[in-house]
Amino acid sequence: MEGSLRRRGFSAVAGADEAGRGACAGPLVAAACILPAGRRGRVPGLADSKLLTAAARERVYAEVVERAVAWSVVVVDVPELDERGMHVTNIEALRRAVGTLQVSPDYVLTDGFPVPGLVQPTLAVWKGDRVAACVAAASVLAKVTRDAMMVDLHGRFPHYDFDVHKGYITDLHTARLDRFGPCPEHRHRFVNVARARDAHAARVSAAGMDDDGPVHQSPTRVEISR
Template identity: 90%
Template sequence: MTPPARPATKPAPTRAPDALWTMEGSLRRRGFTAVAGADEAGRGACAGPLVAAACILPAGRRGRVPGLADSKLLTPATRERVYAEVVARAVAWSVVVVDVPELDARGMHVTNIEALRRAVSTLSVTPDYVLTDGFPVSGLAQPTLAVWKGDRVSACVAAASVLAKVTRDRMMVDLHHRFPHYEFDVHKGYITDLHTAALDSFGPCPEHRHRFVNVARARDAHAARTRGGVMVDDGAVHPSPTPVEVPR
């Protein structure tokens, strides 16, 4: 008996190759020549800085950056290649770094919006229009639009996402050399089983964000275990000649 034919499967939708540049093209036809995109990297990490970037790509073929896509969809090697292309081709680009003390003092959302605003305002070319990834950014002189998953639908936002991600990943690799116990070069400060195990063993280092519940919990647990010790840049606890007050 001949088995019944399998039902035909609907092919997965494919994105047109030019779709990433459609939004900027539409804005340029309306008279907005310089369209900037802004995005950030590190918002969800519990360690390391927040990095925001802004980018204006040129119109035409020069603005068609080979391999450009949302930075999270690219391999590290491809991100590096796209980063170099963006830097070489961009009309203007900027990167802003917010360190951990400011993140802990002011809170993530406030500093995130401020970082995006600063990234746009420090561009060497004043944009006519600004596209931001996800969050609306107030206080800009230009008309602006927050685009849901903007790094997947707008070329200039995708370019900004690559600038921010590559910059931050490089910084996390540098932090790995200062605090090797945490293996920041692997997880880049995000919450993973590897990172959680290191936090449980060593407690947080100065590059951990204490507003995160997991960091605060590890801090308190580690402090209770290491009375009379202090943590230094190598991430280990060393004996102290004098008692150290443990916060309660």
């Protein structure tokens, strides 16, 4: 796909994607990437991050960072996600990721849905992380960054096993939410989190106890680019 755009005169094609949109805990991470011309952006093993093992993603991440013409990562923390809503913050994060690239792209490909407000011509590509190398690279940048952050959150909130499920809704995560209620890294706009919060508060109130859950340290918003 990038090759076709380059033949039409768009030499710097950026891909943008996010990780964590469907999770009920942890930050949203958006990334953008411009790869050099060549098969799969000259990154061996590049593929949609969801199709790679964790070890393969780490290897591809290192290759992308080394070989990319430009790349950027933007992190949106939970309070902003709860305040403004997922779709609004997701679109803005993708715009910021593209806007913070050190090389301005001529064209932008996004995964799945359009991102209005970009100054460049843009195209939303269904399953873009599987058909466009630059979108696949962005997906790897976002996924590896977010997974590392979720492992760090596990150290602060070990009750929830964030290092295992990365904040997505699984049976294990649901069991932890039901037992402990949400922590400050849970997204209260999600129905399951709100339900667990209310149930936990009711149990605490009925037992006449104080809720002495884990102490929260607000994360710092991160924007990384090259």
